[in-house]
Amino acid sequence: GDSVTQMEGPVTLSEEAFLTINCTYTATGYPSLFWYVQYPGEGLQLLLKATKADDKGSNKGFEATYRKETTSFHLEKGSVQVSDSAVYFCALSAGNTGGFKTIFGAGTRLFVKA
Amino acid sequence: AAGVIQSPRHLIKEKRETATLKCYPIPRHDTVYWYQQGPGQDPQFLISFYEKMQSDKGSIPDRFSAQQFSDYHSELNMSSLELGDSALYFCASSLGYRGRETQYFGPGTRLLVL
Numbered sequence: 143g144d145s146v147t148q149m150e151g152p153v154t155l156s157e158e159a160f161l162t163i164n165c166t167y168t169a170t171g172y173p174s175l176f177w178y179v180q181y182p183g184e185g186l187q188l189l190l191k192a193t194k195a196d197d198k199g200s201n202k203g204f205e206a207t208y209r210k211e212t213t214s215f216h217l218e219k220g221s222v223q224v225s226d227s228a229v230y231f232c233a234l235s236a237g238n239t240g241g242f243k244t245i246f247g248a249g250t251r252l253f254v255k256a
Numbered sequence: 257a258a259g260v261i262q263s264p265r266h267l268i269k270e271k272r273e274t275a276t277l278k279c280y281p282i283p284r285h286d287t288v289y290w291y292q293q294g295p296g297q298d299p300q301f302l303i304s305f306y307e308k309m310q311s312d313k314g315s316i317p318d319r320f321s322a323q324q325f326s327d328y329h330s331e332l333n334m335s336s337l338e339l340g341d342s343a344l345y346f347c348a349s350s351l352g353y354r355g356r357e358t359q360y361f362g363p364g365t366r367l368l369v370l
Contacts, residue, residue, distance in 0.1 A: 176358070185346060185363040186299070231298060235359070244289070244348075244359055246298040 144169040148232045148247035155222055156255050163217040163250045165206075165232035173236035175199075175208055175215040176244070180229045189217075189230070227254045258282055260349050260362035268368045269337050277332040277365045281349030287311070288330040289359055290322060291346040299346055305330055337369045 149164040167173065177189040177199070190199030195210035204219045215232060232247040261280040269275050281288050287306045291299035292315075301314035305324035316322070319337075324330045334341060344364045350357035 178361070186348075186361040188358060188360065191358060235357075244301065248298050
């Protein structure tokens with residue numbers, strides 16, 4: 143079945159460091175890919191998305207490129223801030239899985255130190 | 257912009273009691289999804305509705321039921337509550353149901369079963 147695998151956390155970085163959170167997926171068909179962010183005590187917020195191969199999603203300095211050849215959607219940010227501390231979920235939604243639910247990765251917790 | 261509204265935000269129940277969670281989708285959205293997120297876990301899909309009909313079913317226990325009403329709001333009914341039902345319950349909504357729509361999440365209802 144469809145699945146999402148993302149790097150285990152926690153990831154601890156200093157402010158202004160470069161961030162990469164790896165995400166790979168398995169899916170039949172052509173899924174849409176998403177990154178969601180969950181701040182402490184809050185709900186899920188859509189960070190960025192890409193709906194077809196080679197699309198790049200970007201928002202708030204975060205970027206991710208839909209790589210069909212490597213089935214990856216790695217999240218990157220050039221310079222993290224303390225306010226980026228949160229849990230990041232990679233997710234996919236595919237129209238031919240027999241359903242249209244979003245499948246989430248396990249989440250990666252990011253701590254950014256001042 | 258209007259977002260997904262969930263009520264109540266917090267709920268405390270005792271074992272074997274019942275609970276009803278409500279979800280009000282973004283205006284004009286016709287699809288509602290329910291997810292359960294246990295402590296430190298990724299969100300797990302429970303059930304979804306499109307145009308007031310159940311469209312997909314995930315890992316929803318038989319003790320739970322849900323429906324979508326004519327105004328597109330949805331309710332998740334949980335009976336014979338167990339300690340393991342303590343979790344954050346998210347509702348999400350989207351416009352359409354073709355697998356590529358972005359799901360917008362509500363803030364969640366935190367349920368504690370004592």
